[in-house]
Amino acid sequence: MNPPLSREACAARDAADPLAPLRAQFSLPPGVIYLDGNSLGVLPARAASRVQQVITEEWGRGLIRSWNDAGWIDLPRRVGDKIARLVGARPGEVVVADSTSVNLYKVLSAALRIAGSRTGPTPRRVVVSERSNFPTDLYIAESLVEQQGMRLELLDIDDIPARLREDVAVLMLTQVNYRTGRMADMADLSARAHAVGALAVWDLAHSAGAVPVDLNGAGADFAVGCGYKYLNGGPGAPAFCWVHARHVESFRQPLSGWMGHAAPFVFQPGYEPAPGIARYLCGTPPVLGIAALECGVDTVLAAEALGGMPALRAKSVELTELFIQLVRERLGASGLRPFGPSHAGQRGSQVSLAVPVDGSIDGYALMQALIERGVIGDYRAGDGSAAHPHLLRFGFTPLYLRYVDVFDAVQVLAELLESGAWREPRFARKAAVT
């Protein structure tokens, strides 16, 4: 057994951390240890001045001319190309547009049409996904399967490989589960889907900027991702989508707005989809949002000179392992237990702690008390069972988190549990969520 970890040992790891300089890219509030970058990334220091420049110079002075002069019209593709570098896509394969939900609607529509049109002994009428996939993905899938007379089947992740049979049109998964942090094997599951003639649609919400992703290498078919989590793009940042070259021109996605037209400024009736991924654009690009997102993406790309995503991943694994070790050493008696993959290779850049099923800890109140003390994570209710417990969720972003932050966060949590201060009534949930 290892000796208990000390704060000094953590500080020594920070001093030796080659990624440590990346923290200076951010504007972090004093007194806060931010373990919620998996929900909303922190502010890149450059974003404020960049957005200000867009507003006062490009919009204020350039006005309509800035669509060309400031390159606004190219933003979806330009920032898409930057994101492509983080997810194993080629230049010209990714666009920034709309929200993750809207983009999922586009790509899942396309996937269902392509897979549904494949002939075989069995009609392909099923979309398979994970029961605990992020709800918006399931809601969008629900809408599309109803529209197309198909069916959505939700399974535990471990039961999915056996369910991939000839009646499956699409396997739709979020690569890293938002509750457990468990990371699915994109290459393996995509291959299994392909082996039965199905297509694989991936949501990278908790992967892009968090773990190495190789969409082309993994043979994925479609992907969407979120701009405001590990890409640090700001609240409600635009999302992105990717389509494999083998599919990109085989379908006209249903949200056929003018920006996806082959010649949007010719103003002709009659939709002709643009070549390539641009056909996945729809309305006018949200310039302020994309400008902020670009600053966020740049904070991740800044790691390229220091080893890139593999180096970020290595630190992320060390941070989550450190957190788990500290929780086991110091919180073991509390009943809080790490929930999710015990092997780092299956874990995204987050760790959830399950609240005891005996109800001895009110996870909601504990998280509120923790936030008040400057340690920001979030709370995700389950049904309270051992299989689907209430969770304290913590994201670990190697771009700006230090090893001492992990130590201090567990320290604050330990103190709270020891003092019972989280039991103060003001931390309790005000009203039931119904």
Next chain:
Amino acid sequence: MNPPLSREACAARDAADPLAPLRAQFSLPPGVIYLDGNSLGVLPARAASRVQQVITEEWGRGLIRSWNDAGWIDLPRRVGDKIARLVGARPGEVVVADSTSVNLYKVLSAALRIAGSRTGPTPRRVVVSERSNFPTDLYIAESLVEQQGMRLELLDIDDIPARLREDVAVLMLTQVNYRTGRMADMADLSARAHAVGALAVWDLAHSAGAVPVDLNGAGADFAVGCGYKYLNGGPGAPAFCWVHARHVESFRQPLSGWMGHAAPFVFQPGYEPAPGIARYLCGTPPVLGIAALECGVDTVLAAEALGGMPALRAKSVELTELFIQLVRERLGASGLRPFGPSHAGQRGSQVSLAVPVDGSIDGYALMQALIERGVIGDYRAGDGSAAHPHLLRFGFTPLYLRYVDVFDAVQVLAELLESGAWREPRFARKAAVT
């Protein structure tokens, strides 16, 4: 015949204009007469500091807490309620979300389902629209009619009333035509649609903030609108949508993302649409974009104390009438002619000038030369025929335009035509748009 208009007479009208103080709300570049607010509205002076506050304080310091503490989660409804005041909708009937194109997809889907399910002697399989409706509207309709086995019929606006028969599911129009500025009679056409059992879907892109709109009074069924034109919300600002109370809960629109769920933070599979217009939300709200849009909407609402939309409309009519009169007086010999409604009551807040069909004026080059001299309008190519000519398009925003601006703009245009300076090769289009 009236005596020729003088600049002094225009200045006198400015001095007597009760709306003149509204101009101080904007940050206008020096030396520019901006006649393109129908394409991208100008910068409200408050927008830069407000967005800065959102970025540095709410995002930077508040981080994830700002979804509640700064009210981010309420932005779509709060700003929707402000827009509602401009379009004859009640509080709780409008949400800000996505783009105009995406919102049109939502409401047109709903309208087609509702109308298509109505029983009658003839199946309702037709969407009727205007041939020169803005292309993105037609592209979205094209996608939906194909999806639902229906048909899109495009007509000249004057032929539409006669086409409204029992096979029509939806009449879909942009209230003010983007090329001609012609304003359709929303109440009359909605009533004609209803008389044959069809529904009326309205795009307010060139109406909201530009002309008085009374959605409930006109009996419209669905509407969408744009945030970045007369609402001054900034480049690619989020759009809005409205659904009449009689329809709002009768259908679950297909873009069923988590923000339209009855309880988005319960994280349950199984979509249950929120009550009311909130079910027309989809993904996470674009906070920066909505914050800027709110500043823009506030610039229009500031007119409420000075007579509101009717007062803005009265000035808008005076501005367009003045422009037309000046064009007739001073440019008559050039061959440029006002194109669109001659009666102000049928005209939105814009005037287009048709380029002579004999090709004696290159409208594109003329507009570039005009822009270089600080008079910003835009150019919209047609097919060059008398019915569908190439257009110089000018928007007139009474919030910030002065009568002398109109005089000066025509003066610059007259000088350009007289000198022929627009013929310099650098103004010609570099490459054909194909």
